[in-house]
Amino acid sequence: MLTIVELCYDFVISTLVGLFGLHLITKKGMLASKFLGLYFLIFCARIILAYFATGGRLQEYPHLYMVGSPIHFLAPPVAFLFVYFMLYPAQKCKIWHCLLFLPFVLHLAELLPFYFGPVENKLSEIQLVMKYKSLVNYPGTVTYFPPRILSFLKVSGSTIYAIASFLLVLHFIRKNSYKRSFVINWLLAYTSLSLLSIVFIIAYVMGIIGFNNLQFSYADLLMHLAAFLNVGIVLYRPDLLDAVTFQSLVNRLQPEQRHPEPDEDAEKLKKYEGFAQRLEEYFVAQKPFLQSDASLDNTAKSIGISARELSRTTQYIYELNYPDFVNSWRINYIVEQRKQHESWRTMSQDLMAEQAGFGSRQGLHNAINKLHHITPAAFFAQKDVE
Structure with a gap:
């Protein structure tokens, strides 16, 4: 039986962030708003996939097993580029931006044969997961790296991007001597909570919290503190969903545009x-x-x-x-x-x-x-x- 918190998290919040993401991506706007929209869609997907991986539902929906794995390589660069283009909206997409998604592409490519393979292979892997009661510490055979090493790579990548985003905001503040600004306060709080979320993610992967027991845990909420902040920001300022308002807030950070x-x-x-x-x-x-x-x-x-x-x-x-x-x-x-x-x-x-x-x-x-x-x-x- 789902608790009120689980119902709210799995269905209400997932629907809300999904709608935010679709709106921001489909409407004309800045690159920053597009990456924020993609960020929300990824968050929505992670919530939905986590729902089907917990509470004993993993065995009922074997085709969804490992679908969310590449997302862990996709979310960190998307979050970083959201911060980057918020601070530097005049920048265009470059080759190095695309290279950030190389781990995601490679991991997705290695999983394609498994996704389209027989369901028996999926059930076999799920049995290993259920036996070891962990999505992290079990002898998986699907990927090139074993699950423990793969989890280490995911957490390491998330940590690097979180630190880079935080330092990027600090550098921008020091360079431009900003003391008070809605967008700067937003990005500073967001990147700070991203770092705090990494602490909980590491604790979860190590089995310190959540126990990796394939059940809903409040640790799941702690690992998404930064995402909840972004949802709160949009609820607080729904006009951010309007391209004109979003652009005006971002542009006010750029002193070179004010002559x-x-x-x-x-x-x-x-x-x-x-x-x-x-x-x-x-x-x-x-x-x-x-x-x-x-x-x-x-x-x-x-x-x-x-x-x-x-x-x-x-x-x-x-x-x-x-x-x-x-x-x-x-x-x-x-x-x-x-x-x-x-x-x-x-x-x-x-x-x-x-x-x-x-x-x-x-x-x-x-x-x-x-x-x-x-x-x-x-x-x-x-x-x-x-």
Whole structure:
């Protein structure tokens, strides 16, 4: 009988991260968002495959045996490249990025004959697993390396990538002197938890926790601390699933993309990140964009900065002028309302425009056409099915 925790982990979380992954991969966006989407899909697959490998289900579904093994070589480079492209979004995929997946390809290739081989071979291996009560310490014959050595290679690779990701974030912080940033805090927490997860993974492989007994263990949750953080981040900031928002957050890390005016000290640009945080907090709490008088002067006065500073903030941080920034919030507001309330789906564009602060249908049309390059009808139809 599954516990509440197992039900939540095996079915709720797996479904959630699977949907996150599919959304991020299928929508246009940055490489960082694509790797985050692939990261979520891998996490989903690991949860599902772990479910069929525990609780006595391994013998009932022999065709799934060893299917998850190559994933252990796939997940670490995907996680590393997610961090890399978050920090360096202007970089393109290079040959060395592809070489990171060579262990995954080689391991998958050696397992293909086993996958497509007779079920008797799978049942024979499963009997060995059940006899030794371990997926790590048993005399397997499927792979070139015995399971114990193979597990050592998997853990070693995961450890190297986790350390590399953590050092990459630290190097970026020191180089750019960042003290406070949503994305930096996210990546720092993520890479730190990745290192902590490695400790639990090593303990699990060594049999210190979990006992390798083919049963669900809370150690399974401890080994995915970093993944749970990413799920929490997206739940906390669901707007990250929107390509425009994701890109604006990532781009704000790149000082070379923010050019100071001739009479302006480049060091002063750092303060705009603080202004942006105050602006976002004000928009979340007060929703001034719902009012037609959400002018530059009124907003600047409300958050305690000058209109000139506010204008520069939206331009440098979001690469949007202030009116477009406000309109992006209005559009996202309509999208969320249509998801949460059926009445909004049948509402006319004139009424939606009025409710969201546009004032007129033409204003709504112009904003969506400028920011998303399609008509409102096409835009909302697309969002309604996501």
